Amino acid sequence: xxxxxxxxxxxxxxxxxxxxxxxxxxxxxxxxxxxxxxxxxxxxxxxxxxxxxxxxxxxxxxxxxxxxxxxxxxxxxxxxxxxxxxxxxxxxxxxxxxxxxxxxxxxxxxxxxxxxxxxxxxxxxxxxxxxxxxxxxxxxxxxxxxxxxxxxxxxxxxxxxxxxxxxxxxxxxxxxxxxxxxxxxxxxxxxxxxxxxxxxxxxxxxxxxxxxxxxxxxxxxxxxxxxxxxxxxxxxxxxxxxxxxxxxxxxxxxxxxxxxxxxxxxxxxxxxxxxxxxxxxxxxxxxxxxxxxxxxxxxxxxxxxxxxxxxxxxxxxxxxxxxxxxxxxxxxxxxxxxxxxxxxxxxxxxxxxxxxxxxxxxxxxxxxxxxxxxxxxxxxxxxxxxxxxxxxxxxxxxxxxxxxxxxxxxxxxxxxxxxxxxxxxxxxxxxxxxxxxxxxxxxxxxxxxxxxxxxxxxxxxxxxxxxxxxxxxxxxxxxxxxxx
Amino acid sequence: xxxxxxxxxxxxxxxxxxxxxxxxxxxxxxxxxxxxxxxxxxxxxxxxxxxxxxxxxxxxxxxxxxxxxxxxxxxxxxxxxxxxxxxxxxxxxxxxxxxxxxxxxxxxxxxxxxxxxxxxxxxxxxxx
Amino acid sequence: xxxxxxxxxxxxxxxxxxxxxxxxxxxxxxxxxxxxxxxxxxxxxxxxxxxxxxxxxxxxxxxxxxxxxxxxxxxxxxxxxxxxxxxxxxxxxxxxxxxxxxxxxxxxxxx
Numbered sequence: 094x095x096x097x098x099x100x101x102x103x104x105x106x107x108x109x110x111x112x113x114x115x116x117x118x119x120x121x122x123x124x125x126x127x128x129x130x131x132x133x134x135x136x137x138x139x140x141x142x143x144x145x146x147x148x149x150x151x152x153x154x155x156x157x158x159x160x161x162x163x164x165x166x167x168x169x170x171x172x173x174x175x176x177x178x179x180x181x182x183x184x185x186x187x188x189x190x191x192x193x194x195x196x197x198x199x200x201x202x203x204x205x206x207x208x209x210x211x212x213x214x215x216x217x218x219x220x221x222x223x224x225x226x227x228x229x230x231x232x233x234x235x236x237x238x239x240x241x242x243x244x245x246x247x248x249x250x251x252x253x254x255x256x257x258x259x260x261x262x263x264x265x266x267x268x269x270x271x272x273x274x275x276x277x278x279x280x281x282x283x284x285x286x287x288x289x290x291x292x293x294x295x296x297x298x299x300x301x302x303x304x305x306x307x308x309x310x311x312x313x314x315x316x317x318x319x320x321x322x323x324x325x326x327x328x329x330x331x332x333x334x335x336x337x338x339x340x341x342x343x344x345x346x347x348x349x350x351x352x353x354x355x356x357x358x359x360x361x362x363x364x365x366x367x368x369x370x371x372x373x374x375x376x377x378x379x380x381x382x383x384x385x386x387x388x389x390x391x392x393x394x395x396x397x398x399x400x401x402x403x404x405x406x407x408x409x410x411x412x413x414x415x416x417x418x419x420x421x422x423x424x425x426x427x428x429x430x431x432x433x434x435x436x437x438x439x440x441x442x443x444x445x446x447x448x449x450x451x452x453x454x455x456x457x458x459x460x461x462x463x464x465x466x467x468x469x470x471x472x473x474x475x476x477x478x479x480x481x482x483x484x485x486x487x488x489x490x491x492x493x494x495x496x497x498x499x500x501x502x503x504x505x506x507x508x509x510x511x512x513x514x515x516x517x518x519x520x521x522x523x524x525x526x527x528x529x530x531x532x533x534x535x536x537x538x539x540x541x542x543x544x545x546x547x548x549x550x551x552x553x554x555x556x557x558x559x560x561x562x563x564x565x566x567x568x569x570x571x572x573x574x575x576x577x
Numbered sequence: 578x579x580x581x582x583x584x585x586x587x588x589x590x591x592x593x594x595x596x597x598x599x600x601x602x603x604x605x606x607x608x609x610x611x612x613x614x615x616x617x618x619x620x621x622x623x624x625x626x627x628x629x630x631x632x633x634x635x636x637x638x639x640x641x642x643x644x645x646x647x648x649x650x651x652x653x654x655x656x657x658x659x660x661x662x663x664x665x666x667x668x669x670x671x672x673x674x675x676x677x678x679x680x681x682x683x684x685x686x687x688x689x690x691x692x693x694x695x696x697x698x699x700x701x702x703x704x705x
Numbered sequence: 706x707x708x709x710x711x712x713x714x715x716x717x718x719x720x721x722x723x724x725x726x727x728x729x730x731x732x733x734x735x736x737x738x739x740x741x742x743x744x745x746x747x748x749x750x751x752x753x754x755x756x757x758x759x760x761x762x763x764x765x766x767x768x769x770x771x772x773x774x775x776x777x778x779x780x781x782x783x784x785x786x787x788x789x790x791x792x793x794x795x796x797x798x799x800x801x802x803x804x805x806x807x808x809x810x811x812x813x814x815x816x
Contacts, residue, residue: 224659231666235673242677248697250684254677255694255791258613259798261670262600265617266802268663269593272624275656303813307805314801321797324787328697365813369805379746384787386739387780389723389732452729501752508749512742519731597802600795694791 097140098170099147101178102216104132105185109208116201123193126204130189133182133211137175144169160292163282167221171575172568173422174218177347180426184343184433185211187547188336191437194543195336203243207340210236214344217351223271224281226355227264230316233348234260237329237341244334252332256325260315263322267312273305274359287358297362306360310369313356317349318400319377319407327381327396335440336544338392339433342399349403350425353410357418358576367411374407375505382512390449391439391520398513399432402475405506409490412497415577419570420489426565427474427482427558434471434551438464441540441548442524446533451520456529464540465525467548472517474555477510482558489566585626592619606681606688610674617667621660628656708774715740715778722781739780744773 108129116122146152150165189207193199213233220226234257242253275281277299278289289295295302318326326345330338353370360366381401388394406428409421441464448454458465474481477488487510494502529535558565592615599612629652636654638647678688685693719736720728748770755762773779786793 224662228662228666231670235669238673250677250680251694251697252789254674254681255789255794257670257674257677258600258610258791259794261610261613261674262597262616262795262798262802264670265593265620265667268617269620269623272620272627272656275624275659276627279653279655281655281659298814300810300813303809304806306813307809311802311805315798321794321801324789325794328789363813365809375746375750379743379750380783380787383739383743383746383780384784386735386742387722387732387784452727452732499753501749505746505749508742508746512738515735515738519735523729523731597799601799690791696788696790 095141095143095145095170097136098143098145098168098219101136101140101219102212104129104136105208105212105215109205109212112208113201113205116199116204119198122201122204123199126189126199126208127193129208130186133185134179135182137170137178137182140170140175142171142175160288161285162280163221163285166225167282167284168219169221170219171572173572176426176565176568177218177350177429178215180429181211181214181343181347183550184340184429187433187437187550188340191336191541191543191547194541200243202239206236206239206243207337210240210340210344214347214351217348221283222281223274223283223286223355226351227268227271230267230312230348230352231264233344234264237344240337240341241329241333244332244337246332246334249332252325252328256329259322259325263312263315266308267315270305270308270310270312273301273308277301277305283355283358290359290362303363303365306356306363306366309352309356310366313349313352314373316345316352317403317407318345319373319403320380323377323381323384323397323400327384327393327400330396330399330436331390331392335392335436335443338396338440339436342432342436343429345399346403346406346425346429349406350410350422353407354576357410361413361577367413370407370411371502374404374411375502376404377401377407378404378505378509382509382516385516386512386519389451391451391524392436392443392449394451394516394520395432395435395439398435398475398516399428401509401513402428402432404509405487405490408502408506409493412493412499412502414493414497415570415573416489417493417497418573418577419566420486420493422569422573423562423566424483424486424490427486427555430551430555430558431471431475431483434548434555435468435475437544437547437551438468438471441544444544445538445540446535448533451523453530453533454524455527455533456525457535458525459529460535461540463545464548465521467545467552468525469521470552471548471555472521473514474559476514476517478514480556480559482555482562485559485562579629579631581631582626582629585622585629589619589622589626592616592622604690606678606690606693607675609690610671610678614667614671617663617670621663621667624656624660624663628653711777718778718781722784736778736780740778743779743783744770744777747773 112122112126145168146165148165153162210233213229216229217226238253238257241249274286277295278286280286315322330341333341378401381397385394385397406421406425409417409424443449474483477483491503491506596612596616599609603609603612633652634650636651681693716733719733723732748766751766751769752762754765
């Protein structure tokens with residue numbers, strides 16, 4: 094059923110609008126949000142692979158030059174889109190489930206922002222039109238700012254405004270790069286642009302083409318939170334509500350891979366493109382993990398770790414072989430789940446203790462054993478301990494960089510994994526294992542059941558993907574073979 | 578390249594550079610935001626300038642026009658459509674930024690970026 | 706002896722990093738790990754330059770190692786440069802943009 098492809102974007106968008114319009118009917122809003130949230134992971138799984146042309150304008154063949162043109166905005170839906178959209182849908186469902194359980198009186202605008210963000214990342218993944226992607230990228234930035242500003246944490250408004258100001262530099266610069274591409278090729282369809290570049294209609298060594306790469310690349314750095322934007326990305330994670338942060342990091346990962354795949358299709362013939370990606374990925378890994386080691390606020394620490402892990406994805410894509418890109422995309426899928434698990438788990442601790450400083454915590458394993466064990470497994474998955482899913486993707490990345498002839502990158506990747514493990518064990522010890530400080534009050538505060546349920550679901554997926562990685566990697570590998 | 582188009586391109590470059598200058602060197606937050614929105618306007622102006630054709634006609638196919646004459650003489654319509662969307666998004670971004678500034682101004686009583694958007698740990702000292 | 710004193714001084718400097726508030730063992734050892742991790746990983750990543758020129762890679766790695774080790778503690782300096790204030794974030798963002806554009810426009814074909 095190819096008709097379901099546009100519905101993946103339309104359903105969350107319509108739900109967002111309806112919920113914000115009728116938010117005064119509390120009960121109906123709750124039921125409606127729950128039903129839509131269940132539908133989100135089901136729609137991509139039920140849909141068939143294929144293309145969707147908006148307005149029904151099929152591609153036109155120019156008989157004189159024998160070139161294909163795509164007049165319509167095109168959505169292409171393959172295995173990669175299916176698995177990522179289903180994963181974001183599942184995460185959105187879990188986050189909305191936690192939110193609906195936590196508050197008796199739900200806020201329509203907040204649900205609006207959650208659904209709007211999901212719709213935006215879905216469209217970014219599906220679209221084959223670079224300007225369409227830019228529009229949803231801006232909408233996503235607005236939704237992210239809203240999610241941060243809506244939290245009741247101190248200084249969330251300041252952080253939201255900082256993110257927005259940096260965004261209003263990053264996005265227009267990206268728009269300018271898209272303008273350069275439009276001036277060179279006369280089209281905004283990625284397939285058309287890539288065909289023009291690969292058929293030699295565009296001079297790839299011209300400074301204008303290189304300039305468009307620099308500008309779009311800067312926009313990508315902002316979207317994915319690689320340095321110099323790693324401080325603000327980790328900042329907004331730490332100032333959002335924990336379930337909001339779990340969703341925010343999935344938005345970041347997906348906007349990162351959707352933009353980089355489009356850039357890869359256009360610029361892969363330039364060697365400098367891969368050098369740039371590897372350079373910024375190494376910077377992200379080193380800075381992210383070394384700053385995470387010195388944090389005392391554990392939400393901020395997970396934020397920096399999430400940024401550091403993004404470097405692995407970039408590393409895989411920067412190496413540029415089929416195996417390496419598959420490893421990078423598989424790492425992206427794993428990171429969405431693992432970081433979401435960590436944010437929700439640490440959020441449960443904030444919920445139970447009202448404390449975010451690791452120096453003032455301790456002895457929580459006796460009070461919250463379930464959360465503690467699940468967090469431990471999640472942290473091990475992030476650091477790459479077998480047999481969890483993080484191990485499989487990191488092993489693939491190490492193998493890929495070895496087979497490309499860069500043993501330094503393998504060593505670096507292993508070192509970053511070890512440092513991630515150190516960060517995690519240090520925090521786990523400080524929060525759960527050492528004796529409880531006398532002035533810490535933990536009695537009588539339960540962790541919400543919905544949070545435990547969400548963590549359990551994510552944990553099962555992490556373990557299953559760790560045991561059977563081929564279920565996902567073979568499909569991703571086929572997709573990567575198609576774009577190379 | 579036509580003279581008009583060149584002037585427009587230089588204007589857009591000037592707008593972008595003014596915006597980047599304002600982002601670093603201006604302290605007043607409202608002035609900074611106005612400056613940054615210049616970058617957006619510069620990018621929009623650049624894209625509009627791409628579609629310019631010297632001596633071209635408005636790209637609306639009126640009844641009675643010859644199609645091949647129209648194709649040879651009309652300006653390129655795609656950039657205008659794109660910029661229209663981009664302006665709407667830019668306006669909404671600007672509105673959200675200024676709304677956040679209003680909230681923060683009530684809290685701090687100043688528009689200085691150095692005070693309002695400083696490092697969070699230093700702000701805690703400031704409040705004490 | 707000078708280097709030994711310097712390393713001893715590092716721990717004292719880390720105390721300031723975590724002020725206000727108590728400094729625990731785990732925090733200081735975490736910071737020392739970060740310090741070593743930063744030096745080693747930066748030196749290893751300079752080895753990637755060997756794909757350009759082997760001699761250049763050796764020279765850069767050697768000089769970088771000396772500069773980094775003689776400047777410990779690095780983490781407080783790094784942390785001050787990467788704090789949350791908008792001024793610094795904007796400054797680094799725009800410097801990155803300028804370097805990217807300059808480098809690609811004039812040197813994008815050299816790689």
